[in-house]
Amino acid sequence: MTGALLPALVTAGVLGVTHAIEPDHVAGISSLTSDYGDSRLSALAGACFSVGHVALVAVWLGVAYVLLGQTSFPAVYGQVGTLGVGVLLGGFGAVMAVGGLRRIVRDDEHGHGDVTHSHPHLRLPLPGFDGADHGHDTVSYLKTGLVGALFTLSPPVSMIVFASTLLPDYGADVVALAVLTYGVSITATMSLLGAGAGALFGLTAGRGRTVHGLAQTVAGIAVTALAGSLLVDAVPALL
Template identity: 70%
Template sequence: MSGTVAAALATAGVLGVTHAIEPDHVAGISSLTAEYGDSRLSALAGACFSLGHVALVVVWLVVASVLLGRTDFPPLYDHLGTVGAGILLGLLGVAMAVTGVRRVLRTDTHTHGEVTHSHPHLHLPLPGFDSHDHSHDARSYLKTGLVGALFTLSPPVSMLVFATTLLPGTGPGVVSLAVLTYAVGITATMSLLGAGVGAAFGRLGEHSATVHGAAQAVAGGAVVTLATLLLVDASAALL
């Protein structure tokens, strides 16, 4: 492998990692995985999110570079994409906060002889797994991937410019390998983010469902705040 190809692949990997840790992506993955309380399933959710994300990046690359022969788009494209991501992120944040509040308030009552105990009611519908029988559900995987794709409504400018700059000197084979490296970087990073969030909330859940729910509610409020800031900035740019 030549030094040029190695440098190109390293750059693609770095672009994938830095793209994955953008605040809206971290918030989106957190809102999807905080409910699980399990690092393995949360990592799986992060991977599904990233695969949908990567799929739309590839679509952008093909349409922009191959079909249209361009890498620059009017700012309107980016602003509209940000509005869409902000709305989606806001909805995810609200759902996360509501789920947390419900976890705090909801209990199941069990009677043992003459003694009645109240236990937190936990039902965790996981992507691809039911919280009781752990059966596979392809539709849940697809829904998580779709959410990831919707976070890529704006043109991925850095990857578009990189791929177009790389193509004349290295050819389509190296560009394809660079895109694959970029995809691996995004997927690995988003999986780790999901696993970290799942492990953190799992630890909270070990203490009590109330603590888990309260943390979810607070985190959901933070996600909604971020979404609001994105919408305000994008709306101001459109006006």
């Protein structure tokens, strides 16, 4: 059992890392942490995102194998999940890009002397998206976890298949440890992604409002473009 356990856990950990660094996950975490400028808060946001994500992965595993006894799903499941992620990313990317543009405009207007301006703020009740309130309360992080769960609308096929190959030969205990390792690996990786994004945006924030706004705008456009590519792939397949 011990000889089989280590390779199983290593494989589960690798699957967790590769799953966490998929482009849509990186884009989602980056968009949620773009306004922090703080690697620790961004790491926490990434961890919250991953907790919701891992929870739904566990649900998929339970439904797939324990309840349905299957390791494959019709392609429509993946297409619907991709469509949902594309819509989410499109909204997040647009909010980030517009927020960056407004930051640039505000910086330009504030440089005109003693004229007072009133600026509307973008509001999205998630960490990093509320331009007026920079508090980071428990409810906000729970909502970030919910967003992470929504990024798992498609079945995690690789982990479902891997768990199903372990169960007949090694039993539920090894599968449970493998799933736990998978979840820890995802959480650690997504926390690092959040910390990295926070550090990068923190560097731009330190160079002034305009530079930070430009970085957010460019990143927002990139996230929106990724969302568009996901929608282009998913929508025709569903029609």
